[in-house]
Amino acid sequence: MTAPKKVVLAYSGGLDTSVILKWLEVEIGCEVVTFTADLGQGEELEPARKKAEMLGVKPGNIFIEDVREEFVRDFVFPMFRANAVYEGLYLLGTSIARPLISKRLVEIAAETGADAVAHGATGKGNDQVRFELSAYALNPEIKVIAPWREWDLTSRTKLIEFAEAHQIPIAKDKRGEAPFSVDANLLHTSSEGKVLEDPGQDAPEYVYQRTDDPTSAPDEPEYIEIGFEKGDAVSINGEAMSPATILTKLNEVGKRHGIGRLDFVENRFVGMKSRGIYETPGGTILLEAHRGIEQITLDSGAGHLKDSLMPRYAELIYNGFWFSPEREMLQAAIDKCQEHVIGTVKLMLFKGFCRTVARWSDHSLYSEAHVTFEEDAGAYDQKDAQGFIQLNALRLKLIAKRNQRVRG
Numbered sequence: 001m002t003a004p005k006k007v008v009l010a011y012s013g014g015l016d017t018s019v020i021l022k023w024l025e026v027e028i029g030c031e032v033v034t035f036t037a038d039l040g041q042g043e044e045l046e047p048a049r050k051k052a053e054m055l056g057v058k059p060g061n062i063f064i065e066d067v068r069e070e071f072v073r074d075f076v077f078p079m080f081r082a083n084a085v086y087e088g089l090y091l092l093g094t095s096i097a098r099p100l101i102s103k104r105l106v107e108i109a110a111e112t113g114a115d116a117v118a119h120g121a122t123g124k125g126n127d128q129v130r131f132e133l134s135a136y137a138l139n140p141e142i143k144v145i146a147p148w149r150e151w152d153l154t155s156r157t158k159l160i161e162f163a164e165a166h167q168i169p170i171a172k173d174k175r176g177e178a179p180f181s182v183d184a185n186l187l188h189t190s191s192e193g194k195v196l197e198d199p200g201q202d203a204p205e206y207v208y209q210r211t212d213d214p215t216s217a218p219d220e221p222e223y224i225e226i227g228f229e230k231g232d233a234v235s236i237n238g239e240a241m242s243p244a245t246i247l248t249k250l251n252e253v254g255k256r257h258g259i260g261r262l263d264f265v266e267n268r269f270v271g272m273k274s275r276g277i278y279e280t281p282g283g284t285i286l287l288e289a290h291r292g293i294e295q296i297t298l299d300s301g302a303g304h305l306k307d308s309l310m311p312r313y314a315e316l317i318y319n320g321f322w323f324s325p326e327r328e329m330l331q332a333a334i335d336k337c338q339e340h341v342i343g344t345v346k347l348m349l350f351k352g353f354c355r356t357v358a359r360w361s362d363h364s365l366y367s368e369a370h371v372t373f374e375e376d377a378g379a380y381d382q383k384d385a386q387g388f389i390q391l392n393a394l395r396l397k398l399i400a401k402r403n404q405r406v407r408g
Contacts, residue, residue: 003029003030004030004114004115004116004143005031005114006033006112006113006114007024007030007032007033007118008033008105008109008114008116008117009021009024009117009118010037010101010105010117010119011034011035011036011052012036012048013036013047013052015160015163015168015171017120018163018168019153019159019162019163020118021055021057022055022163022168023147024145025056026166031061032061033062033108033114034052035063035064035104035108036062037067037100037101038065038067038068039068039185039186040184040185040247040248042184043184046064051169054169055168065104069242070100071097072186072243072246072247073243075096075097076186076187076243076247076283078331078335079092079096080231080232080286080287080290082306082313083287083291083306083307083310084317085287085310086266086314089262090264090278091280091287092318093188093189093190093278093280094126094183094185094188094190095317096187096322097185097187098127098131098134099134099323102138103134105135106135106138106139116142116143116144116145117144117145120148121146123146123148123149124270126268126269126319126320128149129319130319131320132320133319133320133323134320134322178193180194181194184209186248187282188279188283189278189279189280191276191277192274192275192277195207196275207277210251210255210279210281211254211255211260211261211281212258213258214258214259217258217351218257218350221348221349221350222253222256222348222350223357224236224253224347224349225344225345226289227343228289228290228293228341228342230339230342231335231341232338233286233290234246236250246282246286250281250283250285254281254285256349257352257354258351259284259285259349259352260283260285261277261278261279269318269319285347285354289356290345291356292347292356292359293341293342293343293345293359294341295359296361297340297343297364297365298340298341299337302337306333306334306337309330313330341363342361342362343361343363343364345358346358367379
């Protein structure tokens, strides 16, 4: 492959991506453009700009963007319409952020005339797959550089030596081995590695950053109401809010009640199992609320079909196929069934738990007249059930008779 002339780097400003920035300049010999996304990770991003400038990046080649609204509106919310959960538990907080970052890398490459993009994902994880599949789906001609698969900086010591040799500032807390690695955005915090690698050992309490200890949470429950329009949350307690503002608010109340902790051993796409500690307070509340409003507004046939499609949809996101035709096809079906998912859900938050306690909608399919134990005024003729049961029992009767016959 011909060496690229200009590369757009997904840049955090941390040690690893700062080393990558300089390595691209020194070893690959290309001009570097940096892209730093504010996904709601809770960090000040201006230091990333100053560090990039200090490392020689031209001011016009430094892109720092607040993409929180786009992230929640165009990626998180569509995923939550599907109630997507990977392997029954994981709310896909890291997975869903990667296609947005890749999208902007490719767009900035087009804007700046760059012929390559680069990321800091390692060769053992899922993120390399997600970044690169997304990039190729959006620009099949783009070159992708993954330094962790190419360079010989295979240890923390070598990274620091490279940084020192090229006058890259190293924070004191970065000189030693970090006890675990963290990825964060507005949807979740993911912690893994080092002290967390043994799944037989409890995760230390200091690992948790986005949720308070549930055992120390308030002794009184808190009740909130979330309003929905076409499957998306649009208000909290009657106040209309933007997508990112809603998730931010749900994170705040979820944190206070210790909601959304997950200790999970998952199957990575690359073949190995890994243990992660995930904190998704707002997302956990949002999932519960969305399922709550679907209970009264979604037809059983559509709902059951949607639930059967969900594991495949979640796996596509986890494996990096957000921009695939099959994910888009599933999204179209999911969005169609959300047309009447409109209404309000009331939830109780208490010591790590979140549950629906009431829900109502002008689009409700729930009929008290049909389910009442009192006189139903002719809404439902109970005699109809006899024929329904007999028809459904017919094949079971035939099987039973056949079995009796062949057994003698």
